Amino acid sequence: MPADEPATTEPQSVSEPVSTSELTVDGIAMVQLLGPQDRLLKTVERQYPSVRVLVRGNQVTLSGPERDVTRARALVDELVGMVRRGQDIGQTDIPTSARIIDEERSPSGVFGTPIVSSRGKSVRPKTDGQRAYVDAIDEHTITFGIGPAGTGKTYLAMAKAVQALQRREVSRIILTRPAVEAGERLGFLPGTLTDKIDPYLRPLYDALNEMMDPELVPKLLAAGTVEVAPLAYMRGRTLNDSFVVLDEAQNTTPEQMKMFLTRLGFGSKMAITGDITQVDLPGNVSGLRLVTRILQDVDDIHFARLGSEDVVRHTLVGRIVDAYTVYDEERLVEQAATRPHQQDERRGGTR
Secondary structure (H helix, E strand, O other), rough: OOOOOOOOOOOOOOOOEEEEEEEOOOOHHHHHHOOHHHHHHHHHHOOOOOOOOEOOOOEEEEEEHOOOOHHHHHHHHHHHHHOOOOOOOOOOOHHHHHHHHOOOHHHHHHHHHEEEEOOOEEEEOOOOOHHHHHHHHOOEEEEEEOOOOOOOOOOOOOHHHHHHHHOOOOOOOEEEEEEOOOOOOOOOOOHHHHHHHHHHHHHHHHHHHEEEEEEOOHHHHHHEEEEEEEEEHHOOOOOOEEEEEEOOOOHHHHHHHHHHOOEEOOOOEEEEEEEEOOOOOHHHOOOOHHHHHHHHOOEEEEEEEEOHOOOOOOOHHHHHHHHHHHHHHHHHHHHHHHHHHHHHHHHHHOO
């Protein structure tokens, strides 16, 4: 090596200290913590890939980089606490809980107490946005839940309706949605009128059966305590002492939205849910999109907006929602850019 050439040294990598953390979990809590086929445990491992999770009997051992072990231990401690308080834990709750812990908050404070419980399962908000949405339903007479698929806007609204009925805050629940085909043509459906509209209302029946005793639901429907009907059936009625949920509101026309909102009677609450990015109406003219401008500043009406961070389905759903949002924004920019050229061409053609 030439004398005037400085010597070089290889940079030494500084590895993060390896740490091990152990905790003991009682038998019942351990079974619930692991989940079926250890699915919950595997989700924790995917959340922190650098942490090795070992379970022997009632002992859980976490080992790996110190910082990640500390975060994983905080997550497991929180999950154990939730299980011991009787809270259900699903795979989607683990990434959400980890994010909340990283923000130095408690997931149980966000998830809150169950809205309704049925057959060992409870319905509760799972994100900050959902928590704010549920609180808004409590505090306002009319609440709009606007957001993409999977954010729980309809499910939570129905849970609040069931809760209000169980607490005798209202005497009946009315669930409604417009009968609009989502792209495909269903054609002439056979059977009675009830048979024809049933496919449009089936998601509401399914959610209702999950939140209430399935044997009780037919009796409540027969007695009129719970009513599931298409939006057209609301015309001319005054809905007193009721909790009314309008689903798929993006598929209402401006006239239908006005008609529905003016059905509000004394002692009633309304929850209107929809996704303004999925309008199936001809011409894409949505009553939900218009009402956000008309009623934005009216007292006792609240607009809760949920986003991809509030999706509680598969984590891929949130990424799909984000991708479509970016695509829609880019398309709007392209349309705005081409519109002046089209106008110039039309002007030139008339000369």
